[in-house]
Amino acid sequence: MSEAQRTIRLHKKTIGIRDAVELVLNPAEFLAPPKVPEEILRENLLIHHAMGCDNTESVEFKLKNGWLLRGVPDAWHQDKIVELKVVRPHSDRDKLLRLAAFQGMIYALAAGISKVEVWLYYAMSGDTQVYTFEVDDLQPGNFFNAVEHNLWVLQQLQKLNLEIAKFKEPPENKLSMRAVKFR
Numbered sequence: 001m002s003e004a005q006r007t008i009r010l011h012k013k014t015i016g017i018r019d020a021v022e023l024v025l026n027p028a029e030f031l032a033p034p035k036v037p038e039e040i041l042r043e044n045l046l047i048h049h050a051m052g053c054d055n056t057e058s059v060e061f062k063l064k065n066g067w068l069l070r071g072v073p074d075a076w077h078q079d080k081i082v083e084l085k086v087v088r089p090h091s092d093r094d095k096l097l098r099l100a101a102f103q104g105m106i107y108a109l110a111a112g113i114s115k116v117e118v119w120l121y122y123a124m125s126g127d128t129q130v131y132t133f134e135v136d137d138l139q140p141g142n143f144f145n146a147v148e149h150n151l152w153v154l155q156q157l158q159k160l161n162l163e164i165a166k167f168k169e170p171p172e173n174k175l176s177m178r179a180v181k182f183r
Contacts, residue, residue: 013151014067014069015151016071017059017061017071017106020069020147021099023147024147026095047084052075058072059072059073059107065148065152069106071103071106073103073104073107079115081104081115083101083103083116084118085120087121100119101116109140113135114134116132117130118132
């Protein structure tokens with residue numbers, strides 16, 4: 001599955017960890033279709049592999065409201081979780097840093113690890129900046145309150161959609177149609 005696909009299942013109450021973070025940090029962008037070209041996704045995958053961020057072990061984190069967050073951290077070491085983001089000329093570096101830090105926080109909590117390391121790889125220069133965060137410094141309680149709230153809002157929108165779907169067009173008036181035919 002490509003990074004650009006959303007992984008949310010309202011009826012099963014599961015969401016991808018990246019999507020949960022996007023839902024809190026960038027709700028307007030979460031609701032818009034992802035716009036990452038396939039060639040960029042492939043190139044990012046090659047960069048991740050070259051940097052040793054090719055983990056395949058997934059983690060799950062259950063929220064108090066029953067939602068299950070699922071994902072695969074880029075790299076999983078004994079003492080830290082590593083999240084790598086590729087910075088391109090038009091990238092918002094600060095947004096990528098926040099996204100990676102909170103993704104890493106969820107992975108770390110699921111793995112019972114207290115440290116997150118974010119690597120920002122600059123595609124044009126090949127330079128890497130490393131940022132280290134303690135999980136508690138990212139205020140996971142506040143973050144998860146926001147995740148739970150936004151997921152609740154999505155569920156309410158789905159219920160509203162289902163209610164609206166019950167109202168279909170009124171049935172055709174067959175008598176008036178016959179009258180039109182015979183004129």
